Amino acid sequence: MFFKKSRRNRAGHNAIGRELKEHQNGNSISPEKAVFINEIKNRLNDSSDLKHKEVESKITLFFIDTLIDKTMLHQDIMRHVYRLDSEPVELMNMLTVAEVKKDSNYEDTVVSILSGAVAIHVEGYPYVISAQIKSKTSRSLTKPENESQVIGPQIAFNENLATNISLIRSYLANPRLCNEMYHVGKQTRTAISIMYIKGIASDEMVQTLRQRIKTIKIDGIIDSSVLVQLIDDNSLSIFPQMLLTERPDKSSTMLLNGKIVVIVDGSSLVIGCPQSFLEFFQSMEDQNVKWHVSSFLRLLRIIAMILSVFFTAFYVASLTFHYEVIPQPLLVPLSESRSRVPFPPIIEALLLEFIIELLREAGARLPTKVGQTMGIVGGIVIGTAAVQAGFTSNILIIIIALGALASFTTPSYTMGNVIRILRFPIILLAGFWGFYGIMFAFCFLLIHLLRQSSLGSPYMIPFYPPRLADWKDSIVRLPLKFTFKRPFQTRPENVQKYNPKEHQDYE
Template sequence: MFKKPIKLLFDKEQMKETQDMTKKKEQSTEASTVHESLIPSLGKELEQQVTAALHSPAELVVKNIAPNLTLIYMDDLVDVRTLTDQILRDLYKEVYLSPESLKQRLIIPKVDLSSTMEEAVMAILNGSVLIHVEGHSIVLLGNISTRESRSLSAPENESQVIGSQVAFNESLSTNASLVRRYIINADLCKENYKVGNRTNTTVALMYIKGIASEEMVQTVQQRIEDLDVDAMIDSTVLAQLIDDNSLSPFPQFLMTERPDRFCEGLLNGKLGILVDGSSLAIICPQSFTEFFQSREDQNLRWPIATFLRLLRISAVFLSIFLTPLYVASLTFHYEVIPRSLLVPLSESRALVPFPPIIEALLLELIIELLREAGARLPTKVGQTIGIVGGIVIGTAAVQAGITSNILIIIVALSALASFTSPSYTMGNVIRLIRFPIILLAGFWGFFGVMLAFCFVLVHLLRQSSLGAPYTAPFYPPRLVDWRDSLVRLPLPFTNKRPTITRTKDQTKYDSEPINPEKNRTEGD
């Protein structure tokens, strides 16, 4: 007796699917019609169609040059000087009978012929001037675009003392030219893609042919081409869309504003991605330890570089586990505290009404509030807020009996240690995972801390970057890469490229040191 309603339900679902398929076919037919629409031969019709396609913007300029030429362009997107000196000045002199003859006359670098309306409209939006000869169904598209961009400046987030002092800006052409100035090689490849159905943002994939893995290149190409998004405003969003696991808080791609670090990645067999309008570039694949390496490490002597890398890694563990260990010790494990510290600890916490977990979380939140306020306020005001706010709030909290002196020192050290990471995104992750570890330490003591450590370790072991192991070179163990990971051995020992890039050419340079006996003498 239930067959009839079920059949009716299936009929309704089938009708709905049929309607959806019909609607998609109509939309695809309309899209194909727009895509295949041809340029009209009459200038008046072309003007009407372009105006209708762009919805009559105020900056659209239409010039009718006697007797048979029509120019259409966006006033805010073209270089006015180039338009006046190299196009309008020549067009007023002669009468052109065909677009081909006109193309030979123009002296601007890039002039294309097009017969479809879609190409013409997109070229106008990209800063080209459309030139139409009356009676022809082909138009000329002269690229004279101009885009305002700030001048080159020093890096703000990845500053260094020794080395280059220039950073990327928001212009894709400028950033690509900076890369080509560092790597003057014909094997440096650059492939452009359009991402964003509504923004049509240009994304450039760069790699060195013969060094970069073809499999990785094809993987990134496919991931970019498969993107179906409305907008692509910044490279950080692109990195989250094409990485291996977007649910993980740990970044799998490195974001950098330094051209020298970007080029070093390309020379090591990695891939680089530039996004028009973004001052941050993407480097992939990337291992976990490489987020704590600085470009300045290569410019320093190897003992100093090794010391700084070990200091950063130690600071990471200090930032993550120092406060949770304090909470666990005072809550469950008094026996691990030396006797000489028990008296100062008890005196410091005598007036504190909160348990250690509430005290620690309160101070950690205050530190994060000060950091966020200092980052969002103007530079001069932000620095003042950070310094004055930390001193005033810390002193007032101790005098009011809300927290102890020792915990303020511990929280300040943890916050300071989190800022030693050269990668801003990795520093944010370190500050984030500290909070759940504090909660586990307050509930289960050292067992909770070890549980959190094991969970983070297993999570890192499961991650990958473009298919490469995230915890390399330690798991799976690759002894060759240990020479330039947590430590940095002398340059003759670091002449191999990282194995995670899976490059065919593993050697970067000859490892044989210079022989002093081969130096020239005065008699030579």
């Protein structure tokens, strides 16, 4: 009991000390009406959309005109303010809005006003009542643009934090679904939500993510793609270690597997972590089709990734150093195709790869209809003209086109960009050292991937470290009755999804 009293006394002294310090620094709310009005105007630089309204002679309201809901201001705030005949703290029980709080210093008051609240000050009282009446302006829910699928839900996140949280809760009506809110950015005060299922997600991983977000010191975060660069395990690696998705069903599936979801206010992309390398080649549609089809599609994507990265480099190495690996029937067509080309294979390949990337980037930046036309017409015209002018060979045109097409099979846009970039250094190594250069690039990439982690979890799991139980849902997907355990990667507290003895085989 002695120690408990001691702690209470210390806590009381600390609270008094903070109040005295705030008062000395001029941060505590002044009970005088004129001083309060001038201080708020000075702290918000008397912005044109900063409005203040005086009720009778003692009550003053401050709000940002462009942030608040005018209907709520008149219906839920003003009619109760006019009836106030006692201390302003009584407003906390009278107001019919969801979030009402008491602010005792100017700093908290300014933050409340900037977040869409109305600050109510009554002369003679050294505090204000802040009532949240932010207007809910957001675009309507649409189909996913970057992660489209044929079978499954056709809905995507938007830029509103509350809407995105509600979408996930609509899939997971679970009381253990936790939602923690943080504000990051000295200038923007961006709201960030961490969601996980208590009892499934690893407490250690949740704590690690909390710590990384709390230690961020930056002026502002506008999008989740900026936040993911700040909380990655290795920001110098070209490979993404956390997944960005616009699908609520995919985010909900990650939560069920023991992963953590991070939502940033103002962003339509949600962060999922931890992630393994193979998961970037898995689509949500894989869970919605039969396991035979799903396994085939996953194998197709892995082969397409390897083809996209190494196919052009293999062509350059074969023509530069290793003619012996080319089948005899192909030597004549290859020599005829390259007879008019004045460049060595490495220059020819880099030139075409560069043109393909130009067309892809131009098509992505132009309006949709113009971009599609530009990509198709530009590719045909430039490819035909390059062959006729003798700048390249027909066979290399086919190889480059196949490599570009294969890179589009990757469901993750961030991983697709990595595949696009990796082709260039590998082509250079193949042009200088042939197959030895390709093997050097392959070994370097493999060692780099083995050294990576995602939120402390191995990046190449289930292959390294080997976890045979997780192979059932990696490169191939076995029937659902065999995948009754959550992946080891997330180190879940509750490993088993369901009891396999109670499962009926519908496959």
